[in-house]
Amino acid sequence: MHKTLIVTNDFPPRPGGIQAFLHNMALRLDPDRLVVYASTWKRGREGAEATAAFDAEQPFTVVRDRTTMLLPTPRVTARATSLLREHGCSSVWFGAAAPLGLMGPALRRAGARRLVATSHGHEAGWAQLPGSRALLRRIGEGTDTITYLGEYTRSRIAAALTPDAAGRMTHLPPGVDEKTFHPDSGGAAVRAELGLSDRPVVVCVSRLVPRKGQDTLILAMPRILARVPDAVLLVVGGGPYEQDLRKLAHQVGVADAVRFTGAVPWARLPAHYGAGDVFAMPCRTRRGGLDVEGLGIVYLEASATGLPVVAGDSGGAPDAVLDGETGWVVRGGTDEAAVAGTGERVVTLLQDPELRRRMGERGRRWVEETWRWDLLAERLRTLL
Template sequence: MTARVLIVTNDFPPRPGGIQSFVHGLAARTPGVAVYAPAWPGCAEFDRRQPYPVVRHPTSLMLPTPAVARTAARLVAEHGARTVVFGAAAPLGLLAPRLRAAGARRVVMLTHGHEASWAAGPGFRSVLRRIGGHADVVTYLGEYTRARLAAAIAPDKLVQLAPGVDTGRFRPEAEPGRAKEALGLAGRPVVVCVSRLVPRKGQDRLIAAWPEVLAAVPDAVLLLVGGGPYRRRLERLAGGHESVRFTGTVPASALPGYYAAGDVFAMPCRTRWGGIDVEGLGIVFLEASATGLPVVAGASGGAPDAVRHGETGLLVDGEDTGELAAALAELLGDPERARKLGAAGREWIGREWSWDLVATRFHTLL
């Protein structure tokens, strides 16, 4: 099978994550595509379900080494690929000259939060400038990441391309309450956070704020959906309290049901390490809005691009547990306002973040 477009990416399912779902969504909507990505548990079964070829690197991480370059160049030549898309510009974008030599005529590089972080440090910035020099187009998620990237990437190469949301999958419940019932939470107000358990996402701040929320809404539940290296620390912080629930990692196919179990979505992300560890956008905010939930987000990095303060949710200082608790208690205690914010978010996502719009923009860049 020939492919006009080769996507070279470290971020691809079944590995979970927002970037992975973004790149997969682009691949699924691009005719004549092939993908080169790292191995991940369950990838063989996943790859069999795709209508395009997926070639797996034998390990879980690809770096711009000679071996990866040889394989990518071979795929360009074998498929006659005229366009190469790097799922994340750094660091695999360093392979671009080799792939042009193999026959690629156009190079498109996607960027996310970590490229914006690279642009902040002199050493990494010089590498990012070199990477961007090999591209025809470099995409950015929103105004925050564009401003950061402009320190290293020529402005005329920068084009906005943010993730789309499948509003058919992520949507308000047809039968309200069914998702809560399935999780044993029937009748209880639920704050849900869907994310990897890492410090930047702010689950620790949610747990710290939770006693104040419970003082206002005694039967509320905090539902933390996802796995990650911070789980043990978070469990210690929660102290086994019945109202804080951990699901662990869940399959992507099950995520809509977890969003639907919430009354409010919250992820008080924060910038760490002087801007090195920062949220690029936060697709979970968009998925929550598509589900009809009001969103409480940390005013950090690119998160404000995914939430309209006072219209689709509330932006808070992710470090201020008092401000966070007040926002959560306010929305849980005022279901009518929460409903209006959620409905406005659903309408906004359908109008400006649909996959049809994103796919059209992407195909124009190709």
């Protein structure tokens, strides 16, 4: 019986978009034909208990390594090889091409017939540095296909591969659960909880790090409030940039118009999207292209919820927007032009209910037609 071994650092209960991608795909594969080899989320009793509880709920086998970060060391490679043989797996899916795909040749020698390595945003960064570029080239040669999120990541990674490996790349983006993210997801209740029932709401759902562009939104708020005086920016999520963002809101004089929710349980995220009238995350590329948005699944989750989106132009983020149809792509950054451009698009949407409705409905249809998990999981099954 054909079985697949998933080798990954990115798996719940560790939070994050890549983790959700891997888990959602895994849930749509045959659980009797699947084994997951993953790193431990975090050390300590609390982390161990959370990991054990999560693993016990899964319909497939999960094997945890003692480390919090799998690397293609001889020990980890030997463990992966042992699991491949023990469970009779004939295909391997590397949850992140770099660096785990470097184990490909060893697993091939151990009997794997299909090796699929999925790339995210960071492989595009690897492709720009000589040392990591050479390793990425080896990964391309040692696997059957490297999957990519969108045209941005494909073009950057392909440039580091041999022509043959580049020609074998396959499109495999994350999907959206359209039954979970939908226009009646409970946004009204969240608005009521936060005292925002009668105010226009710009919502941003994301980890709080500089690349995501929450600071651009805060800097744009004076312009937005000048034309939509009762508008509020709802910043959903936690992260290391939170204190800087709070301080910025005070410095700009818009602290009363910016609400921070902190980290929100996954089950409540759909309702927090639904609390907004407009979704905005003007992400930007940083560190000379090493810190870049791989795709931006949040834009598609917002579209599924029926919201128009304002996206930054970092990396593959534009792939998640039909510019002018489901929302707009703006230039990311904190300079005057980027802030003004973001503010203008947000104001236009807040002032035009019919435009919001039209873009939101188009976004919902696009997700249903193109981005459903079941469609993308079938593509993965074919690759494996």
